[in-house]
Amino acid sequence: MIAIVITKRYFLLCKVFAALIFISCSQTESTSLSAAKINRSMANIKTDTATFGAGCFWCVEAVFQQLDGVLKVTSGYSGGHVVNPTYEQVCSKKTGHVEVCRIIYDPSKITFDELLEVFWKTHDPTTPDQQGNDRGPQYRSVVFYHNNEQKKLSEEYKAEINNSGAFSNPVITSVEPLKNFYEAENYHQNYFNANSDQLYCRYVIQPKLEKFEKIFKDKLKKNKG
Numbered sequence: 602m603i604a605i606v607i608t609k610r611y612f613l614l615c616k617v618f619a620a621l622i623f624i625s626c627s628q629t630e631s632t633s634l635s636a637a638k639i640n641r642s643m644a645n646i647k648t649d650t651a652t653f654g655a656g657c658f659w660c661v662e663a664v665f666q667q668l669d670g671v672l673k674v675t676s677g678y679s680g681g682h683v684v685n686p687t688y689e690q691v692c693s694k695k696t697g698h699v700e701v702c703r704i705i706y707d708p709s710k711i712t713f714d715e716l717l718e719v720f721w722k723t724h725d726p727t728t729p730d731q732q733g734n735d736r737g738p739q740y741r742s743v744v745f746y747h748n749n750e751q752k753k754l755s756e757e758y759k760a761e762i763n764n765s766g767a768f769s770n771p772v773i774t775s776v777e778p779l780k781n782f783y784e785a786e787n788y789h790q791n792y793f794n795a796n797s798d799q800l801y802c803r804y805v806i807q808p809k810l811e812k813f814e815k816i817f818k819d820k821l822k823k824n825k826g
Contacts, residue, residue: 648672649708651716652679652745652779654699655724656732660806661702663793664723664813669822670710675703676785676792679745685783694737701745703782713751715820717758720744723813726762727770733805742772745779752776 655661658676665674678686681698691698704716724732726742746752755776762772793806814821 646672646707647709648705649713650747651704651706651713651751652701652747652782653704653716653720654679654701654741654743654745655720655726656700656740656742657735657805658700658702658785658789659792659801660724660732660809661700662791663806663810664719665702665704665716666791666794667810667814667821668706668711668716668719668817669820670707671704672707673705675705676789677701677703678739678783678785679779679781680743680777681781688786688789691739692737694739698739698783699741699743700739700785701743701782711820713754714758717744717755719813719817719820721758721762721772721774722816723809726772726774727768729773742774744774744776745782746776747779752778 653661653665662674662676665671677700678691678696678698679701681691681696683690683696683698686696686698690696691700706716724742728742730736730738730741732740732742744751744755746755759772759774759776762768793802793810796802797807
């Protein structure tokens with residue numbers, strides 16, 4: 602058998618190429634209409650925001666998009682010193698940024714505690730700067746909190762996990778204040794849904810989604826069944 606090692610970095614050029622293929626006028630129009638619909642619905646709801654780094658933001662986005670109460674997920678970069686970085690700059694490992702997802706949610710349907718549960722159960726929080734075959738500081742595990750309550754809950758949850766012995770190694774997730782968020786390039790947004798046939802999506806994201814949907818089936822959007 603030939604082992605296939607699928608890394609996100611391998612798809613750097615594929616991503617750029619995919620952007621040229623998938624971003625057409627019709628798709629842009631459809632995306633704009635969908636975004637407008639979401640924005641209208643959020644205007645009538647009291648929302649809150651969470652920002653998580655848990656490895657490849659394609660994976661994180663695909664997971665949190667499924668949750669009932671999550672209104673919008675945006676992939677981006679946080680925590681670094683370069684203003685408005687590009688994906689290529691972040692991949693250079695010199696910007697200090699982490700690949701993150703900004704999650705806008707309805708706290709009357711899903712709480713920050715519940716989001717933390719999904720966060721810690723859908724990635725390995727014990728591996729420094731690594732998720733699977735994706736390696737580098739941009740993949741580190743981190744909660745960027747928006748207020749003191751999020752900080753408190755995140756630190757308490759992390760302590761509980763470590764005390765429980767749920768992982769054989771210590772949880773090294775960092776809990777840091779959100780200082781910046783830069784939205785990633787358009788071709789990173791809604792990535793799994795737009796590129797589900799790509800190898801990384803099929804062999805890395807899809808298996809993760811299947812496990813997630815079994816564990817959190819009671820928290821999924823109704824149309825996920």
